[in-house]
Structures are given as C-alpha cells and as structure tokens.
Amino acid sequence: MTHTPPPDAPAAMSLRGLSKRFGSTVAVAGIDLDIPTHSFYGVVGPNGAGKTTTLSMATGLLEPDSGSAFIHGVDMWREPARAKPLVGVLPDGLHTFDRLTGGELISYAGLMRGLDKATVRTRRDDLLAALDLDSAGSTLVTDFSAGMTKKIALACALVHAPRVLILDEPFEAVDPVSAGAIRRILKEFVASGGTVVMSSHVMALVERLCDHVAVVGGGRILAEGTIEEVSDGRDLEQRFVELVGDVSDQRDLSWLRQS
Amino acid sequence: MVATVLRLKFTTVAHQLRREWWRALLLIGGAVWSLTLVPMVWWAQVRLGFESADVRGTILVMAAAVCIVGWIVVPLMVTGLEDTLDPTRFATLGVSARQIAPGLTVAAFLTVPALFFAAMFVVLTGGWRYDGTTARAIATAGSLLTVAVMVLGARVAVAWSARAVNDRRARGLLLLSIGLGIAVLGSVMWVGLRDGLDDGLQYTVPVLSEWLARTPIGAGMYAPAAFVAGDAAGAVWRLAMMAATVGLLAWAWKDSIAHALIHPVHRGGGRRRRADAVLTHASSAPARRWRSGGATRAVRARMLVSWATDARYLVGAAGVVALPVLFFAVAMPVLSLETRWAFVAPVLLASSIGWGRHNDVALDNSGLWLDIVSGSRGRAVMLGRMQAVLVWAVPAVLIAVVGVLAWSGRWADAPGLIGASLGTLGTTMAVGALSSVLLPYRTAGPGDNPFGAEVGSLGASFLAQMVSSIATLIVLPLVTVPFILSLTVHAGWGWVACVTGVTLGAAAFFAGARLSGTVYDRRSGKLIAAVT
Numbered sequence: 001m002t003h004t005p006p007p008d009a010p011a012a013m014s015l016r017g018l019s020k021r022f023g024s025t026v027a028v029a030g031i032d033l034d035i036p037t038h039s040f041y042g043v044v045g046p047n048g049a050g051k052t053t054t055l056s057m058a059t060g061l062l063e064p065d066s067g068s069a070f071i072h073g074v075d076m077w078r079e080p081a082r083a084k085p086l087v088g089v090l091p092d093g094l095h096t097f098d099r100l101t102g103g104e105l106i107s108y109a110g111l112m113r114g115l116d117k118a119t120v121r122t123r124r125d126d127l128l129a130a131l132d133l134d135s136a137g138s139t140l141v142t143d144f145s146a147g148m149t150k151k152i153a154l155a156c157a158l159v160h161a162p163r164v165l166i167l168d169e170p171f172e173a174v175d176p177v178s179a180g181a182i183r184r185i186l187k188e189f190v191a192s193g194g195t196v197v198m199s200s201h202v203m204a205l206v207e208r209l210c211d212h213v214a215v216v217g218g219g220r221i222l223a224e225g226t227i228e229e230v231s232d233g234r235d236l237e238q239r240f241v242e243l244v245g246d247v248s249d250q251r252d253l254s255w256l257r258q259s
Numbered sequence: 260m261v262a263t264v265l266r267l268k269f270t271t272v273a274h275q276l277r278r279e280w281w282r283a284l285l286l287i288g289g290a291v292w293s294l295t296l297v298p299m300v301w302w303a304q305v306r307l308g309f310e311s312a313d314v315r316g317t318i319l320v321m322a323a324a325v326c327i328v329g330w331i332v333v334p335l336m337v338t339g340l341e342d343t344l345d346p347t348r349f350a351t352l353g354v355s356a357r358q359i360a361p362g363l364t365v366a367a368f369l370t371v372p373a374l375f376f377a378a379m380f381v382v383l384t385g386g387w388r389y390d391g392t393t394a395r396a397i398a399t400a401g402s403l404l405t406v407a408v409m410v411l412g413a414r415v416a417v418a419w420s421a422r423a424v425n426d427r428r429a430r431g432l433l434l435l436s437i438g439l440g441i442a443v444l445g446s447v448m449w450v451g452l453r454d455g456l457d458d459g460l461q462y463t464v465p466v467l468s469e470w471l472a473r474t475p476i477g478a479g480m481y482a483p484a485a486f487v488a489g490d491a492a493g494a495v496w497r498l499a500m501m502a503a504t505v506g507l508l509a510w511a512w513k514d515s516i517a518h519a520l521i522h523p524v525h526r527g528g529g530r531r532r533r534a535d536a537v538l539t540h541a542s543s544a545p546a547r548r549w550r551s552g553g554a555t556r557a558v559r560a561r562m563l564v565s566w567a568t569d570a571r572y573l574v575g576a577a578g579v580v581a582l583p584v585l586f587f588a589v590a591m592p593v594l595s596l597e598t599r600w601a602f603v604a605p606v607l608l609a610s611s612i613g614w615g616r617h618n619d620v621a622l623d624n625s626g627l628w629l630d631i632v633s634g635s636r637g638r639a640v641m642l643g644r645m646q647a648v649l650v651w652a653v654p655a656v657l658i659a660v661v662g663v664l665a666w667s668g669r670w671a672d673a674p675g676l677i678g679a680s681l682g683t684l685g686t687t688m689a690v691g692a693l694s695s696v697l698l699p700y701r702t703a704g705p706g707d708n709p710f711g712a713e714v715g716s717l718g719a720s721f722l723a724q725m726v727s728s729i730a731t732l733i734v735l736p737l738v739t740v741p742f743i744l745s746l747t748v749h750a751g752w753g754w755v756a757c758v759t760g761v762t763l764g765a766a767a768f769f770a771g772a773r774l775s776g777t778v779y780d781r782r783s784g785k786l787i788a789a790v791t
C-alpha cells in the first residue's frame with residue numbers, strides 16, 4: 001500500500017489568481033495557493049469567506065471569472081477531460097440524485113467515471129461496508145439522514161480511486177462512529193500517497209487531522225502553511241479568531257436570560 | 260395577521276422587482292393587456308343587454324364554465340405560474356393555519372389575473388341593467404361568488420395535486436383521473452361539437468348550460484336570469500349554493516394549509532429496492548457504434564427511474580396530451596375541419612414531448628454536480644437523457660398514430676404519418692436538448708411541489724419557452740411538408756415522408772445529442788449556477 005510520491009512532482013492542486021463575483025458581491029478576490037502532494041490540507045474560514053466558491057472553481061463546478069486551477073499540473077478549465085479523473089469531489093450543500101438507492105448512486109458514479117461493471121460492483125460493496133452503509137444500499141437517497149447523504153456522497157468521490165480528494169465539510173452532520181471510519185479512510189489515503197483537501201469550521205478537527213492549513217477570509221488567503229506555522233505557537237482557534245477578527249458588537253442579550 | 264401576510268407578499272414582490280427589472284415589465288405588460296380587454300368586455304355587456312334574459316344567462320354560464328376550467332387546468336398544465344406564498348414556508352414560524360389562511364386567501368385574490376377576472380365579471384353584470392336594481396344586485400353577487408370559486412378552486416386544485424403527486428398511492432389515482440378527465444372532457448366536446456360550431460351552439464350548448472346552471476359552475480351567473488323569469492326561489496338557492504361552495508373551498512384551502520404546515524414533503528415513502536437498477540443496465544461489452552457506452556447507459560438507467568417515480572417527470576409526461584386532445588376534440592369540430600386534419604394530433608403529441616424537454620437538465624439540479632465532476636461527459640449525459648425519453652415517447656406517439664388512423668380509416672396514409680410523427684419527435688427532442696443546456700432556468704427541485712414556480716424563474720422560463728417554441732416551429736416543416744404533400748398533391752409522397760421523416764428524425768436526434776453534449780461540456784461551469 002505504501003507508495004512514495006515521485007520527487008519534484010508538481011503540487012497536487014495549484015490555484016492562480018482565482019476570482020469570482022456574484023453581482024456586486026466579491027466572493028473570491030484572487031486566491032493563489034499551492035497544496036503539496038501527499039498532504040492533508042485544511043481550508044478554514046468564517047461563514048461566507050469563499051471556501052465553497054473556491055473549491056467549486058477548483059473542481060470544475062463553477063467557472064471562475066479569472067485565474068486558473070491546476071490539478072497535478074493539469075489545468076482544470078483548459079483540459080477538464082484530463083483533470084477531472086484525477087479528482088474526487090464531495091461538494092457541500094448540494095444534494096444528489098435522490099431517486100436512486102445508496103448502492104445505485106455509487107454504481108452510477110463508478111460507471112460515469114468509466115469503470116467496468118465488475119469493478120463497480122466490487123467497489124460499491126466495499127464502500128458500503130467500509131462506510132457502514134450496508135442498510136443504506138437498498139434505501140432511496142431521499143430517505144437518508146443528512147449524515148448518511150454525506151457518507152454516500154463521499155463514497156461517490158472515492159469510487160474511482162482519485163489522486164486528490166477535495167471535500168467540502170466532510171464531517172458535517174456525521175456521527176462520531178462514522179466520523180472515525182471516515183478519518184481512518186482519509187488517513188490511509190494520504191499515507192498511500194494521496195492528497196486530501198478539506199474545508200471545515202471545526203478547528204479541533206483540522207488541528208487533529210491536517211498537516212497544512214489555509215485560513216480564508218473575505219475571499220482572500222489570510223494565512224497558509226503547516227499547522228505549526230499558521231498557529232504560531234498558539235491554539236489554532238485563537239489564531240483563527242485573531243486573523244478573521246472577532247464579532248465586533250458583542251451585545252448582551254439580557255432579555256434572553258431566564259431569571 | 261392578514262396585514263402581516265400581505266406585507267410579506269408585497270415586500271417579496273418589491274424585492275424581486277428591484278433585483279429583476281424585467282419582472283416589472285411583465286407585470287405592467289400583463290396589466291396593460293388586461294386593460295385593453297376592457298373595451299371588448301364593455302361592448303359584450305352592452306350587446307348582452309339587448310339579448311333576452313334566457314340567452315344572456317346561457318352565454319354567461321358558458322363563459323363562467325370556460326373561465327373556471329381555465330383557472331383550474333392552466334396552473335396544473337403550465338407549471339410555474341403559481342406565485343402566491345407557499346404555505347410550507349410558514350411551517351417553522353409556529354403559526355396555525357387559522358392565523359395565516361385569511362392572509363393567504365386575500366393574497367390569492369390580490370393578483371393581476373384575479374383582479375382582472377373580478378372586474379370583467381362585474382362589468383358583465385351591466386347586461387342586466389334593464390331588469391331592475393334587484394336583478395343587477397343578484398348578478399353582482401353571483402359574479403363575485405363565481406370569481407371566488409375560480410380563485411379558491413385554483414388554489415385547492417394546486418394544493419391537492421401537489422399532495423397527490425407526492426403520495427405514492429394517490430399518484431396513480433391522480434394520473435388515472437387526469438387521463439379519464441381528459442378523455443371524458445374530450446369526448447363530451449367532440450360529441451357536442453362534431454356537427455360544427457353552429458349546430459353545437461344551437462342544440463348542445465343550451466342543454467349543457469341548463470345543466471351547468473344548476474351546479475356551482477354556472478349557478479351564480481344564472482341566478483339573475485332565474486329571478487327575471489319570475490323564479491325568485493331559483494335565484495335564492497343558486498346564490499346560497501354558490502356561497503356554500505365558496506365556504507367549502509375556503510375550508511378545503513385552509514385544510515390544505517394546515518396539512519402543509521405539519522407534513523413536510525415526504526419523498527421516498529420508505530421504499531426499498533434490492534436490485535441495483537443502474538448496474539443491471541450496465542454492460543460488460545465495450546461500446547460500439549450501435550451500443551451505447553457505460554456512462555450513457557448509466558444516465559439512461561437513472562433517468563428511467565426518474566420517469567417512473569419522480570412526481571415532476573410524471574406531471575410533465577401527463578401534460579403532453581393536453582395540446583393534441585384540445586386540437587382533436589375542440590379545434591377540429593369548432594372549425595369544422597375535415598378528417599385529414601386529425602393527422603395533426605400525433606404530430607402535436609410528438610412536438611409536445613420534444614418541446615416539453617426544453618428545461619430537462621434543470622430538473623436534475625440537485626445531482627448535476629455528480630455528472631459534471633465525472634469528466635467531460637456531456638454527450639453521454641445528453642444521449643442517455645434523450646434515450647430514456649424515447650423509451651416511452653416512441654410507443655406513445657405510435658399509439659396516437661394507430662388511434663388516429665383507426666378513427667379516420669385512412670390506413671393508406673400510415674407510412675407518411677409515421678414518418679412525420681417520428682421525424683417531429685426526433686427534431687423537437689433535438690431542439691429541447693439544445694434549449695435545456697443553452698437556456699436552462701430554475702425549476703422545482705426533487706420533492707418540491709411540481710406545480711410551484713421557483714422564485715426568480717419567470718423571466719428566464721419565458722425566454723427559454725419562447726426561443727424553444729420558435730425553434731420548434733422552424734424545424735417542423737422539414738419533417739412534415741412531404742406528408743402534407745402526400746395528403747394534398749399525390750399519395751406517392753407518403754413513402755417519401757416516411758423515409759425522410761424517419762431519417763431526418765434519427766439524424767436530428769443524434770446530432771442534437773452530440774451538439775447539446777458539446778455545449779454541456781463547454782457550459783458545465785455555468786450550469787449549476789443557472790439552475791440552483
């Protein structure tokens with residue numbers, strides 16, 4: 001299983017001057033970022049910081065206004081047919097084809113990735129077992145809980161064994177047992193030479209799992225590097241609040257007090 | 260609470276107008292168009308005044324019947340018109356149906372169409388001006404009650420249909436009753452009008468209107484006629500029945516609101532499926548020219564599941580029969596068209612199916628990402644989608660062809676009609692596929708009310724529908740002209756129509772899939788933003 005990535009490999013993901021505006025709102029204001037191969041990279045930021053927009057542009061889901069995104073040196077927007085097979089994507093806030101069962105959805109993702117029937121069947125069964133989704137295999141996705149939907153979407157991202165996993169909030173709404181299973185799978189993936197890029201709001205989780213982190217705020221990168229570099233000897237959460245700024249008006253909701 | 264709900268509605272409308280200025284144009288356009296109809300309605304009531312009370316009653320009853328059918332059917336057929344506040348949005352606010360129902364009801368009446376119909380029917384009461392104040396008062400009460408039946412009836416119809424299509428057991432029943440309703444209405448129209456419009460007006464309409472005048476459809480409009488004829492009791496019970504109907508509809512509407520508040524859309528119904536429908540359709544053999552690749556097969560398998568189970572697709576599939584049935588059962592007899600015109604019906608069915616797919620991709624808004632991240636799969640996605648439509652569309656069109664041929668007895672025209680119908684299906688599906696990637700617009704999400712509109716989609720849908728309609732009209736002659744020649748010039752053209760129709764249809768189908776697939780890949784970075 002262990003496989004050392006080739007030296008001098010280009011970064012697993014490179015963003016150059018990526019920007020996007022929606023109407024008068026600037027969602028992403030020119031982001032440059034290099035995510036080293038074989039790293040477990042956390043992208044953190046407050047709500048509305050532009051994390052999801054950035055990851056959508058990096059995965060081919062949203063066309064950037066300007067700038068480019070490279071996956072292992074392949075331009076996502078110029079050569080999507082070469083870049084997309086390298087990536088497994090778990091988008092946030094988007095649902096999925098809810099009329100299929102969990103098993104069918106994984107099969108669908110596998111076939112869309114060009115895998116043959118026998119491989120799809122084996123991987124579907126492996127993924128359902130590994131993510132503790134056995135009973136979900138025959139249930140319609142529409143009847144899934146939020147956590148189950150997350151897990152089935154993660155299974156779809158993994159089915160073609162990509163080189164880079166780009167996961168938006170993979171642990172949101174997932175129970176602790178399943179979260180443990182997902183952590184194990186992702187750690188093994190990184191140990192075997194893969195790269196994981198993950199966005200999250202939970203600093204403790206990022207500190208525990210990731211080796212690198214980028215703090216995004218107002219559509220820009222506020223800090224990036226290894227966890228040690230960014231946290232600068234302090235708690236990552238403290239450092240995060242320092243970087244993005246605390247709530248400016250900490251008003252006392254006295255009327256909310258019960259006595 | 261009424262004021263709060265109304266303020267909410269008008270604030271929402273104001274925000275929409277500020278964000279999307281063309282909405283104001285649509286609103287003003289609608290209002291201006293309504294106003295231009297006023298002189299015509301005025302002229303109608305002046306003319307009505309000179310008719311006998313009996314004839315006047317008959318005309319008004321038939322007008323009310325047509326308007327009521329329109330109010331109930333149009334929101335179900337042309338989805339996306341509904342802009343009254345959706346009751347489910349109030350679910351988290353902890354209000355009861357009793358609190359919000361009055362506000363929502365008043366809001367339903369304060370729309371351009373509702374106000375226009377109320378004004379129009381009040382103007383028409385002018386027809387009773389020579390029959391005294393009492394007759395006029397009865398006419399006004401009857402007219403307003405009739406408009407209330409229209410507006411509330413439309414709300415209840417939409418609410419009940421939405422409830423029914425989201426319930427697996429009720430869904431079959433609903434589709435069956437829509438089918439039966441269309442068949443019954445169609446045959447009644449056909450029987451009533453088969454001897455031409457004049458005979459129908461002379462014999463069938465008076466009988467029909469006499470019956471309708473005893474139901475909540477026409478009673479309100481007939482009450483003044485009954486009074487003028489000396490039957491005061493007849494006027495009283497008719498108005499009482501109308502008031503009771505309005506009360507019943509208001510109760511049903513409140514009941515629907517109460518149901519919506521505590522029944523969030525229940526989507527899957529706990530159904531389980533052991534067999535993997537996607538993998539079963541996959542093939543181990545490599546793709547060939549005549550055999551679709553793995554991705555196309557996967558998309559097709561997924562779409563077949565949607566066509567069989569998703570309320571939005573089922574409603575779309577049921578809606579395609581409206582135009583051909585209207586043409587066959589209403590337009591043909593009214594215009595006294597001869598037998599050969601019946602051949603238009605299967606062609607209309609085919610083009611309704613093809614045109615109806617003009618926003619196909621947007622219906623998958625929730626899962627579109629999976630297709631897009633999987634690589635440049637546009638052609639497979641579009642071909643798979645179109646193949647799944649063919650699975651039910653080709654049998655449906657052929658059944659219509661055989662039905663019309665059997666009805667007309669003109670079996671010799673079979674080759675030409677088959678060519679024209681299948682050619683129409685292929686070319687219009689190509690138009691639909693292109694439109695669905697070039698001009699997609701927001702639509703109801705999975706599990707949403709298939710009759711509801713997505714806020715902000717009205718203008719985009721208008722543009723897409725207009726462009727795809729024009730494109731459909733442009734391509735239709737390509738496949739229908741040889742068939743028309745076979746009917747009008749020489750029967751020999753029939754075989755030409757068969758060959759050209761099938762060939763052009765197939766060519767357009769595959770070219771449409773390829774071209775729309777290429778556009779899909781090129782626009783993949785914009786598609787999700789356009790439909791969510």
